[in-house]
Structure formats: structure tokens, C-alpha cells
Amino acid sequence: MATLDDFRSKEFLDQIMVLNEISGDKDAENLPGLIDLLKNPVGDTSIDYMVVNALNAVLSSNEDMVIKGLSDTHAGLRTLCIRVAGEHGFRRAAEPLVAIAGTEKDPDQLMDILNSLARIADPSVTPVFRAHLGHDDPFIKSACIEALGRLQDAGSVDSFKAMIIESEAPDRYEVCDITTWKAVEALSSFSGEETIGFLVEKLHHKNPTVRRIITDALTNMGKPTVSLLLKAFESGDIDMRILAANVLGFVGDRSGADGLVAAFDKGQADDPNVRYAVYEALGRIGTMKGIICLVDGLHEPDELLLMAVVGGLERHVNPGMTAALTGLIAKGDDQSDRLAKAVIATRATTIFDALYENAGAGDALVDVLAESRDQEIIDEFRAVLDSIGGSRAEDDLDRLPQVAAGGRQALAADDSRSMCAMHRAILTDLGFEPFMASNGEEAYDFIEQGKDFEVIITDMNMPVMDGMELVGKVRHTPGYEEVPIIMVTTESEASQQDMARKAGVTAFITKPFKPEALKAKILEVVGG
Template sequence: MGMLDSFRDMDFLDQITLLNEITGSKDITALPGLLDLLRRPLGDTSIDYMVVNALNAVLSQHEAKAVEGLASGHVGYRTLCIRVIGEYGFTSAAPVLTSLGEAETDPDQILEILTALSRLRDPVSLPLFRKHLTAADAFTSALCIEMLGAMGDAPSIPALMAIVQGNETDEAFERCEVTTWKAVEALAAFGTPETLTFLVERLHHKNPTVRRIITDTLVRIGEPVVPLLGARLESGDTDEKILSANLLGFIGHRKGADILVSAMDRGLASDPNVKYAVYEALGRIGTMKGLICLMDGVNEKDDLILMAVVMGLERHVSPGMIKALTALLTKADEQSDRLAKALIASKALRLFDALYEFEGAAAALMDALAESRDAEIIAAFREKLEEIGGERAEDDLDRLPRAESGTRKALAADDSRSMLALHRAILTDLGFEPLTAANGQEAYDIIESGEVVEVVVTDMNMPVMDGMELVERLRATEGCENVPVIMVTTESEASQRNLAEKSGVTAFITKPFQPEALKAKILEVLGR
């Protein structure tokens, strides 16, 4: 006599107690009775739910019975067996599940089978994953893409590449599909020269979100893509050179610094935007060759490039560097003034601390600091002077203006510290209190915190959240529907600007630009 033969005649509490006992004991002899209760449920939601739990527990300890259940004519029981097989890794079921999937036509059942097989990762299932690689259901397709990459299925590489390329067509580039995201990750998982070269060649993918996914993926891969990025820095167009330099900096490998220095030596960074990207990248890596190259950069005339140089040097202060900078600052010419202002605007506190020891350098820096209107910068250097102490520092503290935060606020978002420093200086000169963010998410968090801004200046390409998505979110946020947004970009393709305009961008300014140009653009969008 089975333990569940009289179950239907029991009191509710006795039924719950018995089902709990079966769930704990996982007694296989209860299986026939549980199956009967599944086929002919009592209609009580709690009891029916506990029957399924008990079946799950029993099958979890009896692989053969779970595999046998795949042939059941009861859809609910067969689905339960599929889930148990995947959850508990019953590898013997892989061939049976694959055969079941080949014959299945119901999309929901196909997804159940593929999900279970994704946990088993048996090569026998690869043809089934290939079959549904381009399924109409995006989740099914994404799962297949992910597994083909994880299982290293080389025959699927061309199809995965086609997915990424397909998202660049005129009909598809405006939206990043989940399948494209998964295809990028799958290609990266192969890690072959073929797949990595393909991803590097699509650094400037037409969809900004796909571009960000490719960028983040290549940074995670690291050293293996450094030579490929070097080749792109040499042969790519301007936008590709900029992105390649950025990635070499983010990866931070010494080989990347050698490539960047070589690019400067061979004139591959003659474009101001490329040069700016190279200097920023060298500052992140910090090799001896890179620092020598950065020191050559202190003679740059462009404000933004000079700030990139300064911020790179700020990360790697050394006695030799301080000696050379002191000599430049004490020349009292246009370039020394430009350099001093860049040091202050960049909030280069480590360099300031080291240079302040030398009276001539200190005087040049204090002249630049006394002209600042940025409350945050003045406060930072005030604190540093108080820390340095001494009679000269006391006198210099008295020279500092008592800057007050403005009542008008503006927001700038950019993943470049030197670009943010330039934005701060420009916004401060216009009488704004500048709020800054390193990516779109940080910028949106500022807005969500309740800050009210009169204008937003944002880069297009940023990690975490790019400028396009930031603008879309702003336009969907109450109170921000009509806030002017200026997008700073190096983009040359009309399609990118069209896409940005659709997201709600008010105006554009193209790098490189002079501070006065951005000031004029801000005043223009504000109607002044």
C-alpha cells in the first residue's frame, strides 16, 4: 500500500505534514502517489504547490527517474523533470533532452529544454543551440548565443559576427539588441585572434551602446588585445584612433605605453583629439617612456591637451619632473602662465605640493589660483596651503578670494578628468556652480537627488551609461524635459548626430574646441 493512497481523505494538516515528510525524506516510493496528485490536483493552491515541491525533492535524488519523466505525456510533469535535470546537473539526460528539443515545436518548451541544457554544457547539445541561434524569441536566441560562446563552438563564429554586423545596418543601428550584447560577449569568450580582431575593428560601432559593450569587453580581456589596438591606432580613422588610445590607457599595460609613445614619435597623433587621447592614456599607464613623452607635452598650447598632460603627470610625481616644471613655471612667459592655469584648473594638488617648495614656481601658481572663481578648487588649495603651513603659505592664504558657490547650477558629464576640469573652468567663468560626473549614470544620479540645473554638457561615449542614454533619461524625467543639453563629441558620422538629436540633444560642439566656443554655445542654448 502506497503512503499516499488515502491522502485525499486526510485532514488538511495531516496532508501538509505528510507532504513535508516526503520532501524531507525524498522517498522514491512516494513518486506514483505524487504523480497522481499532479495529474488530478486537489484544487487547493497550497497543497498543489507542496505536491510540486515534494516531486522536485524526490526527483533531485533519483536521476534515472527524472530522465524517464522526459517521456511523460503530462506536460507539467515533463517540464518539472526538465527543470530538475538542469538544476541538479543530471548529465546523463543531455542526449535525451537534445532529442526532445529537436522534435519540440512549442517555444516555451524549447526555452525550458535549452535552459536545462545550458547548465549541463554537454557538446551533444551544440547542434540544438545552433538551430535556435536566431530564434524569434530574443531570450531564446540570447541563451543560445551565450552558450555557443561559453562552449567554444567555432562553427558558430560567423553567425555571431553577422549578429553584431547586423546591428549596424540603417534599419537596426538605433537600438542595441540583447542578442548583439550576447554576441559580443560570446566572441570575446573565444579569445581567438579572429574574434578579437573582429571586435577591435568594431570599436566604432554605429550603435553607441554596442560600442560601450565592446569597449568594456576589450578592457576586461586586457593584454591580448593590446597589439590589435596598436594596429588600429596606426591604420584606423580618427575616431578609431581615439578609441584605441583610450582603451590602451584603460587596460594599463606597459606594452600599450610603448605603442602610444611610438605613435607620437611617428606622427600618428597629429590630430588634436588623438593627441589628447594619447596623453590621457599615457598618464594612466605611467611608464618611464610615457612620462618623458608627457613632459614633452607641457609645451602644448591647447588648453585641453595641456590639462591632459598635467593630470597624467599628477599621477606620477617625481623629483626630476618637479625640477623641469619649476624651470618652466619661472620663465614668466605665455606658456608658463598657461601651464600654471592648467595645474590649478586640473586641481593637481600633488604637483602643487611639490612645486610650492620653490618660490618662483609657487608665485606663478598662486597668481593663477588668485584668478580662479571656482569655489571647490579654491577650497581644495586652501586646505593644501593650510597643510603646508609656514609664513609664505600664510601670506598666500590671505591672497585667496573668498569664493562663494553660485546659485545657478550646470552639470557636466565626461569620463575624462581633464575634460571635466575644462568644463568646470568654463562653467565657473559663466557664473555657474559646476556639478560634474564621470559617466551618465553619475550625472543622472545627481539629477535624481534633486539638483536643478540650467544646462547639461555631456560627452557621447562614456562607460556605464553613455550620453545618448543620459539624454533619453533626462527627457523622461519631470522637470528636465526642456533643459538644454549640449553634446560634446568627436563623431564624424551624420548618423550619430541624427541619433543624438532623436534622443533629445539641443546642440553639439565638436572637439577640439576653444573654451570661448563652448561658452558661446552655452549662452546660445540659454538664449543669451
């Protein structure tokens, strides 16, 4: 007796047991009965759904029936066979799927066919994907781009480049569409010098989100990008040098650090924004030459640059660096005070621990710490003093204040540790309780948690979610339609301020800036 005999007359629970049994056995003898149930449903939603699942399971072990079903007149069976063919990589299904794709007019069905062909991943199907690169539906177009990238179709590289170039057109650059995103990812699957060079060339794309996607792509490509990034650093404008240095820091290859130090020595980092980016990159990589360059940077008079230097050295504490920094802080001049503030603001606890044994340097650091209004930072260094122990440390612990939590909250998002440190110091000085995030996604998480921020500060360029995306999400969040948002930009990004204003940015501050300038801007937008 066949498993599905008298199925329609069985009780509900018995029908479930039968279909579960068929799903497990995958016996092809049940195909005719399952197809009949698909074409002539029982009428119970739960049972009809289980019929589809059982049919899917049986078809997964029967390639011949799947291929036959691709030409069936019943739309449901045909769609199921299209999906099963892709899910299980049935290569013999590629040819009939290609034929169907050539005549299919329904976008949803075409997407199913293309997705299945992409999963089958037979190089012979590349003409189908190329043929639909100009499709009006952006999702169909994107599926084709993604498939051609996976298939390493060199013949499509020029098309991908053209899409990225066209995305900078005056009427298009304000929005990063899915096809541009997929074109960048597809190009990054080719590791040749030509494609890497193109992506480096487009590193300062007009759209911040595309910049972020290209940055991520180059970072993931790793060491092969280093030589071309260094060339771009040497020959590019200020923006290119900043972005190239950032990517070299993310890649983390020693040759990138050595190249940046060489460029630094040639005077190619005279601009403070470029120098800041180089210091951050050298801190991430941590070569001997890079650390020496950072130690030389301890003489920088600018607070933000010093934070970048100290933040970089915090990752690579060694006796030589410790001796140099101890001598500078113990000196007792204006630079000593700036350095001590940088150590505390960047939460450089390892440097603090190494310097504390010197009374002059240790006292200078504790003096700054005792003036802090940031309880979180005070507690972090309190733990270091606790671990050091001794009567001197106990006396210094007694000097540390207990800061009452403020009622006002502020949010700052930046992927730079030193920039976050500066934002934090400024916000606490103004009486805000600061919440810090390294990208837009982390920042928006705080908002979703129900935090009530009086002001938001965000960088334009960040990984994961950039500042423009963050602003757009914030402005579409109930209660945040009018909250002041300050965006931090470089001088050359001023041309994109109109786009940022349209997204909902309240005010801008241009790097490099002094802490007093940002304080004044915050007071301006929050009303004093």
C-alpha cells in the first residue's frame, strides 16, 4: 500500500505523521502523490505547507524529476524545482534554467532562476548574468553582479568599473544604491593590480557610504593593496593621503608602516589631518620604525595629535618609549601638561602604570586625573593604582574625586580612539554624561536602548555604518527629529555638507579643531 493512499481521508495528526515520514525517507515513489497534493491542495494551511516541505525533501534526491519539473505548467511546482536545483547545485539543471531565463518576464521568477544559477556556479552560465546587467530591477542587476564576481568573470570588470564611475554623477552620488555596493564587492574579488588600482583611485568617492564600502573591500584584500596605497599616499591630495593611511592602518602590514614613515620623513605628512591619520595607522601596525616616529610625535603641540600619538604608543609600551615619555612629563613645562592630559584622556592605563614609579611623572598624571570630571575614567585609573599598591598609591587614591552622575546625556561616534577621547573630555567638561561609539551602528544601538541624548556628534567616515547613514536613521527615529547633530568633517568634505544637511545634520566642525571650538559649537546648538 503506497504511503499516500487515502491521505485526504486521514485525520490531521495522521497526515502530519505521513508527511514527516516522507520527508525523512525521501522515497521517489511518493513524488506523484506529493505533486498531486501540491496541484490540488487539501485546503488546510499547515498540511499544504508540509506537503511543500516533503516535496522539497524528495526532490533534493531526484535530479531528473527536478529537471522535468522546470518545464511543468504548474507555477508552484516549477518554482519549487527552480529553487531545489540551485539549493542542491544540480549542474544538469543549468542548461534548461538558462533557456527559461532568456524568456522569463516576471521579475520575481527571474530572480529565482538567477539565484539558482548563481548557486550552481557553472562558468558556462556567465552569459546569462551578463545579459541582465542592464536590467531595470536593481535587485536583479545586483544578483548578476554578485554572481559574476563569484565566477571571476574578467569580461565583466569594465562593466563594474563603469557602474562605480556613474555612481558619482551629480544626480546620483547622494545615494549609495545596491548596484554600486555590489560592483565594489565584485571588483574586490579580483586581486589583480588593475582592479586594486581602480578601487584605490575611487577611495575618496563622493558618497561616504561608498567610501566606507571601498575601504572595507581594500582592507579585506590585505597585503596586495599596500604598494598601491603607498603610491596613492605619495601622489595624492590631502584627502587621498588621509584615506590611504587609514586603510594601511586597517590592513596592518609592516611594509605599510615602513612606507608611511618614509613618506613622513619626506615631508608628505605636513598637513595636521594627514599627520593624525599616519599616527593612528602607525599605532595600529606597531613596527619599530613606526614606534620611533610616534615617540618623535610626543613633541606635537596640538592636543588631538598628541592623543593620536599616545593612543598609538599605548599599544606598544617598551622601555625606550617609557623613558622618553617619563622625561617629557616630569619636565614640568606646558608640553608636560599636554602629555599628561593626553595619557588620561586616552585612558592609556598601560603607559600610566609604566610611568607612575617616577615620582615627577606619576604626580603630574595624578594631578590631571584628580581634576577629571569623568567618573568612568577615574574608576579605570583607580583600578591601576589599586593594583600598584603602597602608601604613595593609597595617598593618590584619596585625592581622586567621586563625580556625581549628570542628568544630561550626549553621544559621540568616531572610529578613532583619540578623537573619541577628545569628544569625551569635552562633553564631560560641559557637564554631559558621555556615551561613545566606534561606528554608526554602535551609536544607534544606544538610541534603540532608549537613551535620551541632548546632542549627537558624529564623524562622516566610519566603518560598519558611516555618519550619513547614522544621521538618516536618527532622523527617522521618533523623538530624535530635532535633536542637534554635529558632524565632524575635513576641509575638503565641505562640498558634501549640503548632502549632510539634507540628511538632517544641524551643524559642522572642520578638522583640525581646538577643543574650545567644539565646546562653543555644542553650546551653540543646545542653547547654552
